[in-house]
Amino acid sequence: MMGSKLDGLLSQLGTGRWNIIHYLALSYCVSLPAYHTLAGAFLTPNQEFECLPSAHEHDPNTTLTFLNTHLSKQGSCDYLEKNIMTGETIKRACKHWSFDDSIFTSTVTSEYRLVCGREYLRATYTSIYMFGVLVGSPLNGLLADKYGRRPTITIGSLVYFVIAVGSCWLPTLSTLLISRFLLGTMHATIMKTGYILAMEVSSPRVRSVLGIVLFLPWALGTMAWGGAAYLIRDWRWLQLAVSLLCIFFLPTLLLLDESPRWLVVRGYHTHALTVLQRAARWNKVDLQPPHRINQIIRESQNEVRTGTAGRGDAxxxxxxxxxxxxxxxxxxxxxxxxxxxxxxxxxxxxxxxxxxxxxxxxxxxxxxxxxxxxxxxxxxxxxxxxxxxxxxxxxxxxxxxxxxxxxxxxxxxxxxxxxxxxxxxxxxxxxxxxxxxxxxxxxxxxxxxxxxxxxxxxxxxxxxxxxxxxxxxxxxxxxxxxxxxxxxxxxxxxxxxxxxxxxxxxxxxTLGAALPDTITQLEDRALLERSRNVLRLLTGEPGRWRVCRCRDGPSSGQHLHICLAHPPCPRSHASGP
CATH class of the missing domain: 1.20.1250.20 (MFS general substrate transporter like domains)
Known part of the structure; x- marks a missing residue:
């Protein structure tokens, strides 16, 4: 199968300088969205406030009494205006507030007065980012599968950086919320596509470890976000500081290669060979001769075309x-x-x-x-x-x-x-x-x-x-x-x-199984697994049957079928996942 052959090439490459550069760059990339995903905790906090009636709304003959409501901790959304001369009392809505700046000197909550009927916009500030992720995730998947992992990450990270920095100086709440939505649409480009690229350039031996550890920078970024907010209490400067961290990722884009697995699946065989040879030089290992690698890639071509016919190309x-x-x-x-x-x-x-x-x-x-x-x-x-x-x-x-x-x-x-x-x-x-x-x-x-x-x-x-x-x-x-x-x-x-x-x-x-490259491979594997389970049930010997690969001739492709585990398969058979 193509999946096992590609995994074999990646196993020969091992884990060297080429892989480590990809891992470090992409793991740092994974940490960057943490600050903006959790931004609401420090940019739109629930602040204490007090009502400040406008000077023209009352005169020296009036006294003011504030009405505390459930919308604030110690503030007021309404106040009573009582005329001393007539005794008439009028309830007025507060339009100006003084915010407690003992914890935060400036926030989106205080700058745009997100209190007293507008407090739902604090939740909107966070949820609209998630809504952007919701919209952007399938679109990101379509672009990355069609145009490649590296171009998608490159364009997505550049757009994310520009929007994140630019949103620090937006003058209105509506434009700020729009920028939050656009940031969300780029979130999956950094998180998911970066993660998939790291997985597809990894050796099968370290794939399990990498799949978990790659998200460790997210937890570190969450802790760093708390520390940065403690040091910088103004929301615009805080967002600018964490957004500028993207600058350190941009130069690494020049060192990243496209996924060899994606190149083979999409038919870019020459480019795939170039990437594999570059990885071998960086890792200081010897791969199979170029003609043998090309043969493996060419043998995969018909299988990919057959597997994708009527599905991905539809x-x-x-x-x-x-x-x-x-x-x-x-x-x-x-x-x-x-x-x-x-x-x-x-x-x-x-x-x-x-x-x-x-x-x-x-x-x-x-x-x-x-x-x-x-x-x-x-x-x-x-x-x-x-x-x-x-x-x-x-x-x-x-x-x-x-x-x-x-x-x-x-x-x-x-x-x-x-x-x-x-x-x-x-x-x-x-x-x-x-x-x-x-x-x-x-x-x-x-x-x-x-x-x-x-x-x-x-x-x-x-x-x-x-x-x-x-x-x-x-x-x-x-x-x-x-x-x-x-x-x-x-x-x-x-x-x-x-x-x-x-x-x-x-x-x-999926532990120990080669990654499937086509839907046909996935379905064939499932069919053979069901057949093996039926044979085990009929014979009553769980360990007797296994999935094998057989080659019909020197120039023909391999096929999966069920064979006996004991005695061992003939020479024309090779056990597989």
Missing amino acids: CVGQSLLKEYCCSAFILFRSPRLRVITVGMLVNYLVVGMVYYGVSLSGDHLSKDPFVYMVLMGLVEVPAYTLMVPVVVRCGRKAPTIFFFFFSGVVLLFLPFIPRGCLWVVVTLAMLGKMTITSAFQVLALYSSELFPTEVRIRGTSIAFMMSRLGSMASPFITEYLGARHSWAPSVVFGAASVVAGLATLALPE
Whole structure:
């Protein structure tokens, strides 16, 4: 199979200077969106304020009485104006406020007066970014699959940098919200495409470790975001400072290569050979002779064309909107791919909802917003580090199911904790946060291995898009549902986690399996797996049957079939995944 042949070439390359440059550059790239994703904590905080009636609205013959409302902590949205001479009292709406600047000297909340009927715009500031991610994820998948990983990352990171810096000086709230939406559309370009490129240039031996550790900079970026906000209390200078960090990533774009796997799948064989030879020189290893590498690539060409016929190419030549929609429906056209797609959509929807929902419910951990942000990142560090030996030894499927079930049980147990045991509630909430973060990280690796190369970016981007739907729904669950029934958010999040764990039972394990490059390979593998299970059931000997590859002749391609594990296959057979 082409997947195993390409993995064989990447195994020969090993992990050297060429791979490490890609890993370092792309992991730094992954940390950059953390500041803007979590910007609402410091740019649109819930500040204390007081009403300042305009001078022309009252005269010396009046006295003022303020009406405290639920919209503020110590401020006022209305005031009573009582005329001393007539005794008449008039209720007036406040139009000017004085904001507490003891923590923040300047915020979007205070500058644009997001209080008293406008406080929903604070939530909008965060949710519109998520909405941009929702819109941009499938479009990013389409562009990266069609035009390549490297051009998509290059253009996306440049646009992200320009918008992030430019938004620091926008004069109106409406333009600021538009810039937030545009930043969100570029989010998946940096996060998902960068992640996929790192996975596709990695050796199979380190792919499991890399798939988890690559997101560690996100947790470090979260902690750094808390530190930067502590040092810089003006929102415009704070956003400018973290946006300028993109400058350090831009020069590394000159060192990144296109994914050899994508080049082979798309038919750019000469370019693929050039990239592999450059990687061999940088890693100081000897690959097979060029004619042998070209032979491997050419043998893959017919398989790719056969596998993509009527699927990936069916959308080419249509309008952008039709191609956009068609690319999404491709993921539902074959049985195994349909199961994978539905399972990933459910998992990502739940993990996004629970991840941000638990975060929004944890404000009682600290009254200091800077310490709280650092703690958020610190809790996630074990999820990015301890998962490495877990996925290497236990695979992807079993840990994902365990983390979903464990998080669900913990969250479902929260409503039964007595109110006096606050430390128990905090401990369980942090366990739930850590386990759902662990599920999030395993899913990133799991989804990149489940989808075939020809639709990998498309599939992972649309799945990632569902996590944004979940994150957009979580504030409504915590604020509106929680205001009516304090126990409801934990029950909703816990039940959703259990449902996601059940949905994962239908997905295949990917540990030790070659990455599928075409939908045909994926379906053939599923068919052979079912046939092997039937033979095991009929013979009653679980270890007797295995999937093998056989070559019909010296110049013919290889085919998968079921063979006996004992005695060993003849010389014309070679065991495979």
